[in-house]
Amino acid sequence: MGILISLNHRLGRSSRYFCQAAFFLCVTSWLLINPGQLLSQERSDLPSVLDTVVVTASRSEEQVKALSIPVTVIDQEEIEQTDASTLPDLLKNYGVQVSGAGAGTGSGRVLIRGFQSNANPSENGNVLILLDGRRIGNNNTGFVPVQNLERVEILRGAASVQYGSEATGGVINLISRRGEEKTKIALEEGLGSFDLKKSQAAFSGRLLDNRVDFSAGGSYLTKGSADVGGGRGKYHHTGINERMLGGVNLGYNFNENHRLGFVTNFSKGTYQRSGAYNPAGAANPFGIAKRSNYSLDFLYEGALPDSGLSWQTRYFFGQTVYETATNWPRRTGYYEYLGKFQGFNVSGSWNNGLLYLTGGFDLYKIDYTKTTTSPPAAHSYDYAGFLLAKLSLLDDRLWINGGVRYDKLEVFAGALPGANEALLKKDRVTPSFGISYLLTDWLKLRANYSHSYKMPEPISQMDHSLSTGPTSSEYLPNPDLKPESSKGWEVGADVYYGGFTVGGTYFSVDYKDKIESALIRPRPPHDVRQYQNLNGITEYRGLEFWLDWRMDETFDWNFELKPYISLTRMFRYYNTEKKAKTGYTADLNMSYGLVFNKSDIGLMARVDVTYTGRQLPHYTTAQIEYGRDTTVDIHLSKRLIDWAEKGRLYLKLDITNLGDLFYENQRNYPEEGRAFYMGLRYEY
Secondary structure: HHHHHHHHHHOOOHHHHHHHHHHHHHHHHHHHHHHHHHHOOOOOOOHHHHHHHEOOOOOOOEEEHHHOOOOEEHHHHHHHHHHOHHHHHHHHHHOOEEEOOOOOOOOOEEEEEEEOOOOOOOOOOEEEEEEOEOOOOOOOOHHOOOOOOOEEEEEEOOHHHOOOOOOOOOOEEEEEEOOOOOEEEEEEEEEEEEOOEEEEEEEEEEEEEOEEEEEEEEEEEEEEEEEEEOOOOOOOOOOOEEEEEEEEEEEEEEEOOOEEEEEEEEEEEEEEEEOOOOOOOOOOOOEEEEEEEEEEEEEEEEEEHHHEEEEEEEEEEEEEEEEEEOOOOOOOOOOEEEEEEEEEEEEEEEEOOEEEEEEEEEEEEEEEEOOOOOOOOEEEEEEEEEEEEEEOOOOEEEEEEEEEEEEEEEEEEOOOOOOOOOOEEEEHHHHHEEEEOOOOOOOEEEEEEEEEEEOOHHHHHOOEEEEEOOOOEEEEOOOOOEEEEEEEEEEEEEEEOOOOOEEEEEEEEEEEEEEEEEEEEEEOOOEEEEEOOOOOOOOEHHHHHHEEOHHHHHHHOOOOOEEEEEEEEEEEEEOOOHHHOOOOOOEEEEEEEEEEHHHHEEEEEEEEEEEEEEEHHHHHHOOEEEEEEHHHHHHEEEEEEOOHOEEEEEEEHHHHHHHOOOOOEEEEOOOOOOEEEEEEEEEO
């Protein structure tokens, strides 16, 4: 409660923007609908939140009531409501801290409990990004497609026992959409500030007597250089020349229990690269960066319901390409990265109503086949087996779960002339244990204990590399790097009552052998650095809180009205060796807002507010603080025409950064100011 009371002092004038936006939402809703329609129809009962089925926490379907760790589910309707073009645009409304490198750069990091994903093309983050339960091959969330998703599941906390390396802070699992019996089509065209042009499309359905299901979705976007907030001028050369994102999910169903599937996802983009904010004039008009990523999956899913058995096998492969240059035509400062990945998963589940078992094998390999400043010969292997178990007692009121995973890992980095090769082999056993108890029909208590780890990255951390440019550095190889590891526990409670969903979690994590860049010696024309393990413990302590209030369920209304809030308060994010707080981590990150939806007249309106608290830059002990920023976004959608069996036409209006705030998610890289978007969307 003290956290919420203190918000008035932290938010300052920015809190007025939320009040103004909420008032605007109410007035707009009143003008667009007949007040008499608000109570004109009966409301259908909503399914219990406890019965919601998720898959991320145990790699098999399970209900929320069995979870000992919190999982947030963003469904397809919510994805469409926020009009998110990329994953960070979506996640910022769900209590996840977003960090990037300024407006229009194409970069994107997300932070969960102080742990962050990686914006670089290689996989080296502490928040793992998955597609249908397997590694996506590209942790840059700014280039993760969301147009063909059924839902997104956010697991907060360690999940190495399920998914291996890098799942130390949390997991974001993107669930691909599958075609349903009714054919669906959605087309959208829109224009916005800074010469934004966006096209989106999605198709799904079934063919051949429902044996073939298909879904496909994608977007194409171009955008000019943005203005930053506060009237501080243009952020020159930060436009997006083009960005294409998309995915396809195709399956053949032998019957309701056996399916062959094919999934592909792709992204491709070219964006301008200025390097730093320069309000005085155009910054480096020749800097360009290009990113692309694709993946292909082949899978078979089967089940024998009478025996309680189900299984899945999957083979996937793909590649990530990243190119950048300070002068693209002349290839000045040119850097190229090409990584190819592939993997195989097989898993099976069995349950008899009392005992639930899930086990399987994972193989994941990534070859770093081409880089400009580092050795081309580098790879990472992971062979693993896992077993997860749940025991249901007291008529499904008490759930005890545990798991163990064994990984055999290898990381190899070649060498530039004059440097040694680096090879790290490691066997790893990772356990976890949890318990959840339904004290009443509406109150759940839970606790969890888990280990996690992250292997060093061959390209950058273990090899010899030399970057170019005015801030160039030479990195010495370090073949003696150890994997990072952690031990953590958490306790929490959830309430589901009368339209309220309320939850809270206290977590504590001790993180060992954290890998960070260390300055060996300054030497013109560049510094000499090396990645090293810190000797001290990095301590993370914090509290998560979330609340959704479905007022329509409480008062039996026939329209949706939902205020919500989600926050993470970090009490401690401190390294005992450096005697300093970790960089990028906000002391308080919060999302809150109001959602209104009346489907019978086709009106949706929502206000989303994001507060990012005090932060410190990376690699510094100086108390250079930034943050404490509140931004407000408004999303409106109104059905203009209803052609009954021939589809519907909607008008969409979005205002982002309503208060035109000058703010930075990463120091010295400001985000864009107030922006408008208007689009027409056709749905069938």
